[in-house]
Amino acid sequence: MNLESDHIFSEGIPNPWKFGKSLRACNGVKPSQEQIAKAAALMNRETYLINQNGFECEIIAAAVHPDQKRIVYIESQAKQGKQFVDISIKIHFVDASGRGRDSAIDIESYNPFFGCDVGLLEWYDENVALLVYREKHWTFVYRIGDQWPPQFTKIADRWQIKDDILSFMERKADIVQRLEIPSLQPLPEIPVEQAEPLGQVPPDPYAF
Template sequence: MSHSNDPLFDAGRPNPAMAGIPLRFNSSGAEPDESRIAEAARILARPVKFVDADGYEQEIIAASFGPDGAIAYVACAAKELSEYVDVSFEFRLRGDPVGEVASEIVSYNPYFGCDVRFLDWFGSTSVLIYREKHDTYIAECTMEGAAQYKPISDYWITNGDRLGFWKYKGTEVRIFALPTLEELAPMSEAQAVAAGLCPTKHW
């Protein structure tokens, strides 16, 4: 299990000494902006990483800023118990007038980590894209309602209010509207290239 004072998880990835090989995939998107994470922690009046009163390691692993001071962030909580590690990842929004809403991210098993690849706002809706053990998911959430999660693929691209993604060895590019995640008519590769919605193929 964990060694000395090393964290159980770091930036959403498990300590290899505790949970084997962390997630490492060739996928679209980018690593979270550390300066945004630090600024979110400052606004939330908490450290980026700390151990809470119940012994859980808490960490902000991604953050983004929306209208009227709203913050979207992904939080990890982990604690080593006698026979297993209790770990969860939550997609959280903080803002007026509700305060904070949170949903546990969809995952085959959070023990294998959460690799956030995109977190941004479209008006009053925050959109999250992350990779878990088996799949990449896109999620949308507002201060007024529960988060919605949909599987996409590791190979995707955003352009304005649309997202295009390949399924492995697919012949068409699937299209989602942002931020609603409504699935639109698919495009041929040529159409997607012309629309700026054709991700790079990785096969």
């Protein structure tokens, strides 16, 4: 994606060439462009398009199930108004496996104009996809696929997944909070000194 384009949104954030660069950080990896292209092809659409109402629509992250029938994707829709940008960011679940589900819901967000940094979107097992993203103030994890609307909970920018455990902590905290994956059921909190030998201290996304 050419960030110097005239697009209002680009890769899930306001185009920095128009609105300035965000300084926030979150763990995880950038969305797979291969998965985005694959999802678009299976849905017979482009990854970026302008719809009949004049909204710029972009798939910013996607996860295609190995059965090639179930797709979870995140899409931004943006249109410049006279005084403000009309923007939404939605989670989509397309199910062509015979279950008849094709659903969408807005992401949990303080204000979608400030964007959505996806750090994880992948199928974790046969029935559940996991999504982790950072919005203006908070980071969230979602469980998608086996229930709708999807289950979600707030975590922290500092997070990681290892051995079916999502561990997270505030930047200078001495306690590590944990969730079982993919159920998102809470596990007992543990002190950093106990989490370190278990490899459950997540890296600091702001560390240099």
